[in-house]
Amino acid sequence: MKYQSSVGNFSYSFPDLKTVLAKATPEKSGDVMAGLAAKNEKERIAARLALADIPLKQFLEEQLIPYEEDDITRLAFDHHDPKAFQLISHHTVGSFRDWLLAYETDGALLKRISPGLLPEMVAAVSKIMSNQDLILVASKIRNVSRFRNTLGLDGHFSTRLQPNNPTDDPKGIMASTIDGLMYGVGDAVIGINPVSDHAQSTRNLLEMLDELRKRFDIPTQTCVLSHVTTTLQLINEGAPVDLIFQSIGGTQKTNESFGVTKEILDESYDAGLSLKRGTVGKNLMYFETGQGSAHSANAHHGVDQQTCEVRSYALARIYDPLLVNTVVGFIGPEYLYNGKQIIRAGLEDHFCGKLMGLPMGCDICYTNHSQADQDDMDNLLSLLGLAGCNFIMGVPGADDVMLHYQSTSFHDQLYIRQVLGLKYAPEFESWLQKMNLVDDQGQMLEGKHRHKLLYL
CATH class of the missing domain: 3.20.20.70 (Aldolase class I)
Known part of the structure; x- marks a missing residue:
């Protein structure tokens, strides 16, 4: 499935979810070395805009590494809790970020949804969050x-x-x-x-x-x-x-x-x-x-x-x-x-x-x-x-x-x-x-x- 967005007069198209996630990532030398990173900041912003509009449900449909080829994929999907996911299933990546940051979303609520999160969903939302966002949401959670x-x-x-x-x-x-x-x-x-x-x-x-x-x-x-x-x-x-x-x-x-x-x-x-x-x-x-x-x-x-x-x-x-x-x-x-x-x-x-x-x-x-x-x-x-x-x-x-x-x-x-x-x-x-x-x-x-x- 292709994903598209525009920045200024430039239109960008990404062939799959794997590419959107890679291009939306803050610059890391490892991704640059592997040829996965965005070519420039415009492409990175375009990928983040595209990522923000992707429904969380899409991550249940499009596997980054096929289920048949990787035991981590199998673990993530086999242990996914649909009931826990139901509370946030209507969100896009962007609206999920807003929900995480909301005053009403406390640590107890975050623990409730945790079993319903695939790792790719969590990685996706982190890519469109600022450092301040990451600190604020993490500070709500106590895993004892x-x-x-x-x-x-x-x-x-x-x-x-x-x-x-x-x-x-x-x-x-x-x-x-x-x-x-x-x-x-x-x-x-x-x-x-x-x-x-x-x-x-x-x-x-x-x-x-x-x-x-x-x-x-x-x-x-x-x-x-x-x-x-x-x-x-x-x-x-x-x-x-x-x-x-x-x-x-x-x-x-x-x-x-x-x-x-x-x-x-x-x-x-x-x-x-x-x-x-x-x-x-x-x-x-x-x-x-x-x-x-x-x-x-x-x-x-x-x-x-x-x-x-x-x-x-x-x-x-x-x-x-x-x-x-x-x-x-x-x-x-x-x-x-x-x-x-x-x-x-x-x-x-x-x-x-x-x-x-x-x-x-x-x-x-x-x-x-x-x-x-x-x-x-x-x-x-x-x-x-x-x-x-x-x-x-x-x-x-x-x-x-x-x-x-x-x-x-x-x-x-x-x-x-x-x-x-x-x-x-x-x-x-x-x-x-x-x-x-x-x-x-x-x-x-x-x-x-x-x-x-x-x-x-």
């Missing part, structure tokens, strides 16, 4: 998850403690972990990106973190971000696994390039549930995503990178995860060229993930060869704080010495808490108070009190 503590409550904000080490040295990892805990970092998860995916090395790190957690009775969860098959093996061998981690993408071919299938995820999810390690809930999956993964795997089927990203959320929500975060600038300038593109992508991903019903966080980051700097990350952190982001990363010095990229530091989360009055996960804040690391108001204590962990 629980394992050993409660994440995502209104007025709360969490962090993943990321104590990576270039040689997986236990002493180095433990030093960074204790340092982070003394700054109140780690209520989302204490999570290590291992250098080696070897099962025994992974198990050693899991056991070390579990011993620390139990020794100090820390109400959080731990994770070594090894491949899901390694984690599954370790569960079967009796290792202390809290969360099941896996990077995922928005097409079947992308996930195959990661060495993962839905069947593997199903098996690992069931194995994780069987351990019953959660104390306040059983959300135990941890997914990481990021715009550009489908493009870098040459697995995008001609779909723009942001729409591919939102399609990965259709897979993630099947497993009712504890954590989902877009590692927004990690792949590099080939896909998000500069600070402006990274900031836009972070706001898009956060909005789309939350609208899809996910407990969404963001690794606010960039690679050293990107046209970005820490001021850009400060800006994105501030905007995501306003948008109600569930969690961010806490990396020593904001410089990951193993993955070689720039993220957010232990101090950055203190900044956003102070500016916006945000609290820790409630169970974790009670623990921080018990350890004399924060006061009764949740404010970080100074001086000797903050070193209690070292003395113990």
Whole structure:
């Protein structure tokens, strides 16, 4: 089906829905490299005008990637809830945007419609929204998850403690972990990106973190971000696994390039549930995503990178995860060229993930060869704080010495808490108070009190 619009004296025609979505996308270097982006701003505006007039029902009729060829498409359509969709089925993409922004559309209403949204519908509406729009609508949504503590409550904000080490040295990892805990970092998860995916090395790190957690009775969860098959093996061998981690993408071919299938995820999810390690809930999956993964795997089927990203959320929500975060600038300038593109992508991903019903966080980051700097990350952190982001990363010095990229530091989360009055996960804040690391108001204590962990 062709879609048409006019800008000034110029008429534009787009051959299919896939093309309209790609051309309407804010400029991303990955789409330019793939030959999918609009040639100029006039064509981009024309595509947005055409997109705004497309009925949401059309997305049920025109599949971007055929049902027979892609398991993400099958998942999205098989789990689509017609009853939830009925409330918004009369809308076009443009009027859906207006409805999302309306005062009367609150978080409860957005949660009601979420099961009725295909990822392509969510991607479409985000493309005609300003940054301000994305922040406002996302701020209405609270997607709460629980394992050993409660994440995502209104007025709360969490962090993943990321104590990576270039040689997986236990002493180095433990030093960074204790340092982070003394700054109140780690209520989302204490999570290590291992250098080696070897099962025994992974198990050693899991056991070390579990011993620390139990020794100090820390109400959080731990994770070594090894491949899901390694984690599954370790569960079967009796290792202390809290969360099941896996990077995922928005097409079947992308996930195959990661060495993962839905069947593997199903098996690992069931194995994780069987351990019953959660104390306040059983959300135990941890997914990481990021715009550009489908493009870098040459697995995008001609779909723009942001729409591919939102399609990965259709897979993630099947497993009712504890954590989902877009590692927004990690792949590099080939896909998000500069600070402006990274900031836009972070706001898009956060909005789309939350609208899809996910407990969404963001690794606010960039690679050293990107046209970005820490001021850009400060800006994105501030905007995501306003948008109600569930969690961010806490990396020593904001410089990951193993993955070689720039993220957010232990101090950055203190900044956003102070500016916006945000609290820790409630169970974790009670623990921080018990350890004399924060006061009764949740404010970080100074001086000797903050070193209690070292003395113990």
